[in-house]
Amino acid sequence: MPRSKYESHRYLPKSSILTFEEIERTTRALMELGVGKVRLTGGEPLLRRDLPRLVERLDALGVELALTTNGTQLPAQARALRRAGLDRITLSLDTLDDAAFQRLADAPGYGVADVLLGLRAAEDAGFGPVKINCVVRRELSHLQVEPLIEHFRGSGHIVRFIEFMDVGKSNDWNASDVVGGPEILDRIARRYPLEALEPVGKAEVARRYRLVDGSLEFGLITSISGPFCGDCDRLRLSADGQLFTCLFATQGHDIKELLRADATDSRLGERLRTVWSERQDQYSALRSMQAPSPSVPVRRLPLAPRVEMSFIGG
Numbered sequence: 001m002p003r004s005k006y007e008s009h010r011y012l013p014k015s016s017i018l019t020f021e022e023i024e025r026t027t028r029a030l031m032e033l034g035v036g037k038v039r040l041t042g043g044e045p046l047l048r049r050d051l052p053r054l055v056e057r058l059d060a061l062g063v064e065l066a067l068t069t070n071g072t073q074l075p076a077q078a079r080a081l082r083r084a085g086l087d088r089i090t091l092s093l094d095t096l097d098d099a100a101f102q103r104l105a106d107a108p109g110y111g112v113a114d115v116l117l118g119l120r121a122a123e124d125a126g127f128g129p130v131k132i133n134c135v136v137r138r139e140l141s142h143l144q145v146e147p148l149i150e151h152f153r154g155s156g157h158i159v160r161f162i163e164f165m166d167v168g169k170s171n172d173w174n175a176s177d178v179v180g181g182p183e184i185l186d187r188i189a190r191r192y193p194l195e196a197l198e199p200v201g202k203a204e205v206a207r208r209y210r211l212v213d214g215s216l217e218f219g220l221i222t223s224i225s226g227p228f229c230g231d232c233d234r235l236r237l238s239a240d241g242q243l244f245t246c247l248f249a250t251q252g253h254d255i256k257e258l259l260r261a262d263a264t265d266s267r268l269g270e271r272l273r274t275v276w277s278e279r280q281d282q283y284s285a286l287r288s289m290q291a292p293s294p295s296v297p298v299r300r301l302p303l304a305p306r307v308e309m310s311f312i313g314g
Contacts, residue, residue, distance in 0.1 A: 041313030059085025071118025181222035
């Protein structure tokens with residue numbers, strides 16, 4: 001969260017956030033409904049005290065575990081996370097240029113070098129390939145797309161370029177800042193021969209490609225120019241026990257009250273099933289249908305204030 005957003009932020013008391021036991025119980029109930037993968041995200045998940053303990057508890061359930069992080073805490077935690085059972089890491093890195101990095105992150109005290117130290121720590125702990133997430137913004141795209149491709153060629157890692165999305169209100173989203181997936185792909189193809197790869201599964205959010213010489217795989221996540229609402233299978237659980245069925249949601253579904261009311265596992269499972277089966281989220285698809293341009297549909301739809309990305313992750 002940029003300083004301008006968190007300096008006046010009111011922090012929740014510890015009693016308001018889910019315990020590890022409550023997260024484990026919810027995960028177990030979701031697995032019974034078909035969930036096979038859990039991603040720990042944020043905000044910054046490595047700020048949660050004793051996170052390896054949660055990883056260990058979730059790993060014991062047999063679920064596939066991933067984590068998205070800015071990387072700055074990985075030198076201290078990567079090995080513990082690996083021992084606890086974490087399977088994969090995704091690293092957020094929008095640019096290799098320090099001045100641009102500071103402009104985007106507004107986080108004095110750490111920079112690109114710290115993120116790359118985190119990546120090295122992940123490698124040393126046995127994680128790989130690491131996915132590198134980059135949110136592309138028009139004014140800075142020349143410092144993002146080609147430099148990241150060139151830097152990570154031959155590294156064994158995967159770079160993913162994400163269209164700048166109108167999530168929440170705090171990221172100052174503007175249609176003119178969007179660089180569409182087709183444009184990103186064209187820019188890369190001008191410099192490197194590439195080929196498309198088959199999706200890993202129906203609900204894969206990234207369109208996968210690789211350089212023909214085999215030196216790098218990259219992906220495009222196109223919520224703006226190519227919505228995938230119809231195939232989305234993601235459910236988000238916030239730290240304070242709210243379920244969100246869409247990244248663009250305006251409100252969540254409280255399950256913390258149910259967890260703390262001694263509800264049976266059957267009642268918990270019924271509630272989770274109802275939340276999922278009654279969802280009607282299709283914000284990105286509706287925005288695309290009403291947009292003036294079929295190639296980059298970037299019109300923001302009028303909705304009630306949406307939840308922030310820093311609250312429920314990507």
